[in-house]
Amino acid sequence: MSEVWLPSLKTDTPQDGFDLAVQLARKGVGYTQPDENVRKSLRSGYANDADSLTFASQVIAIHFQTVAAANDYWK
C-alpha cells in the first residue's frame, strides 16, 4: 500500500466527507484482509445480514466524526 490514497482529510462538502468516511472504513478492512477477492466473496454474506450492515454503518459513523471535525463541520 505504498500509493497515496489519503492526501488530506479536507473535503469540499459534508457529503464528500461522508464518502471519505466510507473509504476509510473500507481501508481499515483492507489492512486486515488485503486480498480483494476474499473481501468480495464475503460481501454477499454481510450485505444480506442486518446486523452486519449496521456494523458497517457504525464504522462509517466513527470515521465521519473524524472527517467532520477535520473540516470544522463545514461551517
Add this chain to the structure above:
Amino acid sequence: MSEVWLPSLKTDTPQDGFDLAVQLARKGVGYTQPDENVRKSLRSGYANDADSLTFASQVIAIHFQTVAAANDYWK
C-alpha cells in the same frame, strides 16, 4: 449516489439534528447494501430483535454526536 443528499450538517433544532442522525445511519447502510428491496426485506427481522434495535440506536447516537457538535449543541 450522485444526487446531493447532505448539503449541510446544520439544522434548526436538536430534533431536526436527531432526524439527520437517523438519516446518516441509514445512508451508511445504503452504501454497503444499495439495493433498497434487500434492505426492506431485512427490516422485518431486525425490527423485531432487541439487540438489533439497540445497535441501530447506537449508530444514530454516534452520528448525533457529530451533528450536535456541528450545531454547537444548538446553544
Add this chain to the structure above:
Amino acid sequence: MSEVWLPSLKTDTPQDGFDLAVQLARKGVGYTQPDENVRKSLRSGYANDADSLTFASQVIAIHFQTVAAANDYWK
C-alpha cells in the same frame, strides 16, 4: 413523529441530563421500530439478558457524552 420531543439539550442538572440520554437512546429504537407494542414485547427478553442490558447502557453512555458536552458538563 411530528410532535416536539427534543426542544433542547440543556438540562438543569447532570441527573436530568442522564434522563435525557436515556430518552434519546429509546427514541433511536423508536425510529427503527415505531410500534410501541412490539417494543414492549421485546423488553421482557432483553431486560433479562446481561449483554443486552450492557448494550442498552452503552447507548445511554454515548448520548450522555453529547448531553454533557451540550451543558458544558454542568460546570
Add this chain to the structure above:
Amino acid sequence: MSEVWLPSLKTDTPQDGFDLAVQLARKGVGYTQPDENVRKSLRSGYANDADSLTFASQVIAIHFQTVAAANDYWK
C-alpha cells in the same frame, strides 16, 4: 428514581472519577432493568464470561471519557 444520585460530574481525583464512571454504567443498566434482584441473578453469568466483562469495561470507558472531560482531566 426521584432521589438525587448524580449531583455533579466533578470528582476530587481521577480514581474517584473512574468510580463515578462505574456508577454511571450501572445506572444505565438500572434504567432498563430496575429490578435489583434480576440484575443480581444475571451477575453470576456475565461475571464469568470474558466478553461480557470486556463489554462492561467498555461502557465504563465511555463514561470515563465524559467524567474526565468534565474535570478537565484533573490537570
Add this chain to the structure above:
Amino acid sequence: MSEVWLPSLKTDTPQDGFDLAVQLARKGVGYTQPDENVRKSLRSGYANDADSLTFASQVIAIHFQTVAAANDYWK
C-alpha cells in the same frame, strides 16, 4: 479497592499513556469481576479468540483517547 491506583492521567510519553490505557481497561473488568483467579481462568479462553482480542483492543483504544487528551497528545 481503597488503595490509590490512579493518581493521575499524566504520563511522560505516549507509550506510557498506552500502558495506562491498558491498565484502565483491565480495571474496568476488575470492578465487575473482582476475583483475580476467575479473571485468570477466563484469559486462556479469550486470548485465543480473535474477536475477544479485538474487543479488548477496542476498550484500550477508547481509554487511550482519554489519556491522550489528558496529556494534550504529548505535543
Add this chain to the structure above:
Amino acid sequence: MSEVWLPSLKTDTPQDGFDLAVQLARKGVGYTQPDENVRKSLRSGYANDADSLTFASQVIAIHFQTVAAANDYWK
C-alpha cells in the same frame, strides 16, 4: 515490551496517521495475547469473517480519531 514503539503521535501525513492507527490497534491485541504465533494462527479465521474484519476496522477508526486529533487533523 520495554522497547520504544510509540515515541510520538505526530505523523507527516494523514495516511501515515492511518498506518499508526493500524499499529495501535494491533498493539492492543498484542498486550492481551503476547504470543505472536497464536495471533498469526487466529488471523486466518478472522480475516475470512466479514464481521471480524469490520470489528478490526472499527478499532482502527477509534485510534485514527486520536491520531488525527493529535495532529490537529493535518490542517
